[in-house]
Amino acid sequence: MPLEFLQYDFMQRALIASILVGLAAPSVGIFLVQRRLALMGDGMGHVALTGVALGLLLGWAPVGVALVAAASGAVIIELLRSRGRTTSDLALAIMFYGGIAGGVVLIAKAPGASALSLNQYLFGAITTTSPRDLAVFAVLSAVVLALTLGLARHLFAVSNDEEFATASGLPVVQLNLLLAVLTATTVVVSMRIVGLLLISALMVVPVATAQLFARSFRATMAYALAIGLGCAVVGVSTSYYTNTPSGGSIVLTAIAVFTIAAVITAVVRTRTKMSRPQELRAQEQGFSS
Amino acid sequence: MLVNTLAELRDAAFGYDDHVVLRDVSTTIDAGDFMAIVGPNGAGKSTLVKGILGLVDFAAGEVDMFGVPASALKDRWRVGYVPQRQTAGGPIPTTVKELVSSGRLARQGLFGRNSARDRMAVEQAMERVGVHHLAHTPVHRLSGGQQRRVLIARALAGDAQLLVLDEPTAGVDVDAQAAVVEVLADLSADGVTVVVVTHDLEPFAQLLTRVLWVSRGRITYDGEPTQAIIAAASEPFSHHDHGDEQPRETMPDDLRPGG
Numbered sequence: 001m002p003l004e005f006l007q008y009d010f011m012q013r014a015l016i017a018s019i020l021v022g023l024a025a026p027s028v029g030i031f032l033v034q035r036r037l038a039l040m041g042d043g044m045g046h047v048a049l050t051g052v053a054l055g056l057l058l059g060w061a062p063v064g065v066a067l068v069a070a071a072s073g074a075v076i077i078e079l080l081r082s083r084g085r086t087t088s089d090l091a092l093a094i095m096f097y098g099g100i101a102g103g104v105v106l107i108a109k110a111p112g113a114s115a116l117s118l119n120q121y122l123f124g125a126i127t128t129t130s131p132r133d134l135a136v137f138a139v140l141s142a143v144v145l146a147l148t149l150g151l152a153r154h155l156f157a158v159s160n161d162e163e164f165a166t167a168s169g170l171p172v173v174q175l176n177l178l179l180a181v182l183t184a185t186t187v188v189v190s191m192r193i194v195g196l197l198l199i200s201a202l203m204v205v206p207v208a209t210a211q212l213f214a215r216s217f218r219a220t221m222a223y224a225l226a227i228g229l230g231c232a233v234v235g236v237s238t239s240y241y242t243n244t245p246s247g248g249s250i251v252l253t254a255i256a257v258f259t260i261a262a263v264i265t266a267v268v269r270t271r272t273k274m275s276r277p278q279e280l281r282a283q284e285q286g287f288s289s
Numbered sequence: 290m291l292v293n294t295l296a297e298l299r300d301a302a303f304g305y306d307d308h309v310v311l312r313d314v315s316t317t318i319d320a321g322d323f324m325a326i327v328g329p330n331g332a333g334k335s336t337l338v339k340g341i342l343g344l345v346d347f348a349a350g351e352v353d354m355f356g357v358p359a360s361a362l363k364d365r366w367r368v369g370y371v372p373q374r375q376t377a378g379g380p381i382p383t384t385v386k387e388l389v390s391s392g393r394l395a396r397q398g399l400f401g402r403n404s405a406r407d408r409m410a411v412e413q414a415m416e417r418v419g420v421h422h423l424a425h426t427p428v429h430r431l432s433g434g435q436q437r438r439v440l441i442a443r444a445l446a447g448d449a450q451l452l453v454l455d456e457p458t459a460g461v462d463v464d465a466q467a468a469v470v471e472v473l474a475d476l477s478a479d480g481v482t483v484v485v486v487t488h489d490l491e492p493f494a495q496l497l498t499r500v501l502w503v504s505r506g507r508i509t510y511d512g513e514p515t516q517a518i519i520a521a522a523s524e525p526f527s528h529h530d531h532g533d534e535q536p537r538e539t540m541p542d543d544l545r546p547g548g
Contacts (some may be wrong), residue, residue, distance in 0.1 A: 034379045152392065168366050169364065171399070216387055216424070
C-alpha cells in the first residue's frame with residue numbers, strides 16, 4: 001500500500017507538519033531572496049539552537065525558548081542592519097558563530113541531553129513531533145502564512161527598494177522587523193521536520209526554482225509555495241520508505257526539482273533562441289505575416 | 290503672484306551618523322519649478338535630495354515640506370522619488386505593473402484595499418510614461434531607458450505633486466535619454482514640480498526654471514539657468530574627478546549671482 005505510513009500516528013503528524021513547513025518556509029523565503037538576504041534563515045537557525053539548548057538546560061519547552069531566542073536575535077540583527085552600525089553579512093556571521101557555540105556549550109551542560117538530542121534539532125527528527133508540538137506549529141504556521149500573504153505587496157515593496165519605500169512613507173522599519181520575526185518563527189516551526197541547519201534550504205530552493213519560469217512576483221510566490229509543499233510531502237514520505245532523515249530527504253528532493261527545472265528552462269530558452277533567427281529571416285523574405 | 294512653496298530649507302545641514310556632508314542650505318522648491326541640482330561627484334547633490342526626502346540624518350536647521358516640518362509630514366507620497374538604479378527590479382521576476390503598483394501602497398495603508406481608484410492611478414502612471422503596453426512584462430527584460438520610465442511611473446503612482454529624480458539620464462543611450470526628458474517635459478507641462486539631480490544640464494536646458502549648484506558641501510549658486518550656467522554644467526564633470534587636475538569645486542566668480 002503506497003500510503004501505509006499514514007497508519008502510524010507519528011507519520012500522520014509528520015505529514016501535517018511537513019505541509020505546514022512546506023508552505024510557510026517559501027512564503028517567507030521569497031522576501032529574503034528579494035532582499036538578497038537568502039542566508040538570513042541560517043543565522044536564525046543557529047540562534048534558535050542556543051534557545052533549544054537553554055530550554056533543555058532549564059527544563060523548559062525547547063520550542064518556546066527557541067522561538068524567543070530566534071525572534072530576539074532577529075530583532076537585534078534587523079536593528080543593527082537598519083541603523084547601519086554593521087554590515088548585514090558581518091552581523092549574520094556573528095549570529096552564526098554565537099548561536100552554534102552557545103548551543104553546543106549549553107547542551108553539553110543540560111541534564112540527560114546528548115549528541116543525539118543536538119542532532120535531532122540540527123537535522124530534524126520527524127518521530128519526535130508530539131501532538132502538542134503539532135498544535136503549536138499549526139498556529140504559528142497559520143500566522144506566518146496569513147501575514148506573508150496578507151502583506152505580500154508591502155513586504156515586496158520594502159524588499160525590492162527599501163529607499164523608495166521609506167521615501168514614499170511606508171512603515172519600513174516595522175515591516176522589516178515583522179519579516180525578521182516571521183523568519184525566526186518559520187525556523188522554529190521547521191526545526192523538528194527539516195532541522196535548524198537545513199531550514200534555510202526550504203526557504204530558498206523552492207523560490208530559486210519558481211523564479212526560473214515565473215514572469216511575475218505573484219506567480220513566483222504561488223509556484224514556490226506549491227513546490228515547497230510538494231517537496232516537503234514527497235521528502236517526508238521518501239524518508240519513511242528509505243529510512244533516511246526527513247530534513248535531508250526534503251532538501252534533496254527540492255534540489256532535484258530545481259535541477260530538473262533549470263535543465264528544462266535552459267533547453268527551452270536555447271530552442272527559442274535557435275528558432276528566432278529563422279522566424280526573422282522568414283519575416284524579412286515576406287513568407288510570414 | 291502667490292507662490293506655492295512645496296519645500297523650504299532654512300540653514301539646513303545633512304549627513305550620515307556624525308559626518309555632516311552638506312551645510313548652510315537655505316532654499317525653496319516652488320510649485321511649477323523645474324529645478325536641476327548640479328555639481329561634481331561627491332559634492333553633496335544626492336545628499337541634498339535625500340535630506341529633503343528624509344532619507345539621511347538631519348543635523349541642523351529646519352526643513353518644511355508642504356507647509357509642515359518634514360519630520361511631521363504624514364502624506365509622504367506627495368513627493369515621488371526616483372532613485373538612481375541600474376535595474377528596476379530585484380532577483381525575483383517582477384512585472385512592470387507590480388513594480389508601479391508598489392508606488393501606490395503608502396496611500397493605501399497597511400490593510401487597505403486595492404480599490405478601483407488605486408488601480409486606475411497605476412494604469413494612468415504607466416500611460417503617462419509610455420510603458421502601459423508593457424504592464425505584464427517582467428522588468429528585467431526591458432531596456433535601461435524603459436526601466437527608468439518604469440521607476441518614474443512608480444513615483445507617480447501615488448499622485449505625487451513633487452517629483453525628485455536622482456541622475457535620471459545617467460547610464461542610458463541618447464534615445465532613451467531623450468525619451469526620459471520628453472516624459473519629464475510632459476509631466477512639467479501637466480503641473481508636476483520636478484527636481485533632477487544631474488551631472489549634465491544640457492538635456493534639460495529647455496525645461497529648467499532653476500539651477501542649484503552644489504560644491505564642497507554648500508550651495509554656491511541658486512538662480513535662473515543662464516547660458517553661462519548651462520554651459521559650465523554641461524561638460525562632463527568626470528573630466529575633473531581624477532588625475533592631477535583639481536576638481537572644479539566652485540562656481541567661477543563671474544557666474545555668481547551679483548558677481
